[in-house]
Amino acid sequence: MKIHEYQAKELLAAAGAPIPRHIVVRSAEEAGRAFDELGGRGAMIKAQIHAGGRGAGQLKDYPEKLGGVKFAPTREKAVAIAAAMLAHKLVTKQTGPDGQKISTLIVQADAEPAKEYYLGMVLDRSIGMPVMMASAEGGMDIEEVAVRSPEKILKIPVAPETGLWPFQAQKLAFDLGFAPEQIPAVVKIMLAVSKVYLDKDASIVEVNPLAVTKAGEVVVLDAKIDFDDNALFRHPELQTLRDLSEENPTEIRASQANLNYIQLDGNIGCLVNGAGLAMATMDIIHYHGGKPANFLDVGGGVTAEGAIEAFRIILSDPGVKGILVNIFGGIAKCDLIAEALVKAGREVGFKVPVVVRLEGTNSDKAREILKSVQSELPMIRPAAGLTEAAKMVVDLAK
Numbered sequence: 100m101k102i103h104e105y106q107a108k109e110l111l112a113a114a115g116a117p118i119p120r121h122i123v124v125r126s127a128e129e130a131g132r133a134f135d136e137l138g139g140r141g142a143m144i145k146a147q148i149h150a151g152g153r154g155a156g157q158l159k160d161y162p163e164k165l166g167g168v169k170f171a172p173t174r175e176k177a178v179a180i181a182a183a184m185l186a187h188k189l190v191t192k193q194t195g196p197d198g199q200k201i202s203t204l205i206v207q208a209d210a211e212p213a214k215e216y217y218l219g220m221v222l223d224r225s226i227g228m229p230v231m232m233a234s235a236e237g238g239m240d241i242e243e244v245a246v247r248s249p250e251k252i253l254k255i256p257v258a259p260e261t262g263l264w265p266f267q268a269q270k271l272a273f274d275l276g277f278a279p280e281q282i283p284a285v286v287k288i289m290l291a292v293s294k295v296y297l298d299k300d301a302s303i304v305e306v307n308p309l310a311v312t313k314a315g316e317v318v319v320l321d322a323k324i325d326f327d328d329n330a331l332f333r334h335p336e337l338q339t340l341r342d343l344s345e346e347n348p349t350e351i352r353a354s355q356a357n358l359n360y361i362q363l364d365g366n367i368g369c370l371v372n373g374a375g376l377a378m379a380t381m382d383i384i385h386y387h388g389g390k391p392a393n394f395l396d397v398g399g400g401v402t403a404e405g406a407i408e409a410f411r412i413i414l415s416d417p418g419v420k421g422i423l424v425n426i427f428g429g430i431a432k433c434d435l436i437a438e439a440l441v442k443a444g445r446e447v448g449f450k451v452p453v454v455v456r457l458e459g460t461n462s463d464k465a466r467e468i469l470k471s472v473q474s475e476l477p478m479i480r481p482a483a484g485l486t487e488a489a490k491m492v493v494d495l496a497k
Contacts, residue, residue, distance in 0.1 A: 102324055104322055104323065108322045110299070137207075148199045153191060156192075210310065210312045214310070220257070231255045237308040284317035288309060360412060365393075380489075407446055422449075422452070424455045437465035438468060
């Protein structure tokens, strides 16, 4: 689950990190009032969407160069910038060409950075531990720094039982080149990042930039936090931070049916049980010249109801021209899955070819079931193996 910048900052502030004062607004008029409340001496207007690269982005169909982060020196300018942002979608490297609608802004007290750093915490799967990462070259180009000069990304393993120790944070701050008088503030921010990451079951916490302002203050100028969906049951307080308007409606529908679904831009729908098998299915479709329209893992215990909803979700995508069902029957027997597919076909009505590969427990019985309904459901096409199934669905989708 993703949250907005202002929400991430507020979580870090609650953990002890210093953040610039900001006010959340949803109209140009509110932006003007917020500008006055912050002192009327200049403020940053920042679009709140679930995508990075906002500062380097561009408002779609807007005649002037204007991204999602802009300084407003006057009240009039703040109102005009806010009005433009709320009236146009923002296009960044992460949104795609269609852009993302902006519904919320923050008006942030001016905290012009003199120097920008990067700070983040994420799981390092190679060592099986969280790591605190930092770089003295923060800002919008941190991804390029990681590729061009990986040695400039400093890393410290963090034991999840204890969190980041103050002495680790002090050493990291020293290695980044902070002045002695700045290190206490930097340590507070690093400890806050570690606390939020571990206490809230985050999958990533980023502060980019961690800034030293021209006034000499060390502050969290921007922040990003994503949470592990599988741990949200432990954190009901985080559910209120979810902004469904920022998420794909089809993916929301799938999550409500306990289906793991991600929409892609291909024309072959995939219905698979097991994440690893789903990835392999997408790979083999690519290998034979096709393009998956989705990732869909129905889990090991797929039911008739789950299969029906999965087909409805797949077929709601007008770009789907064929579907590959790839099921390995282990916990769920293949004959039960075949019966679920038949029920789904009768209730949903297949308008595109559905190639079915069933392997595992009672697979022979499952093939007999599918064969018996060929005249009733001609769009169901059984396949003997995965390679045959992939080739068949790619050809039929053309």
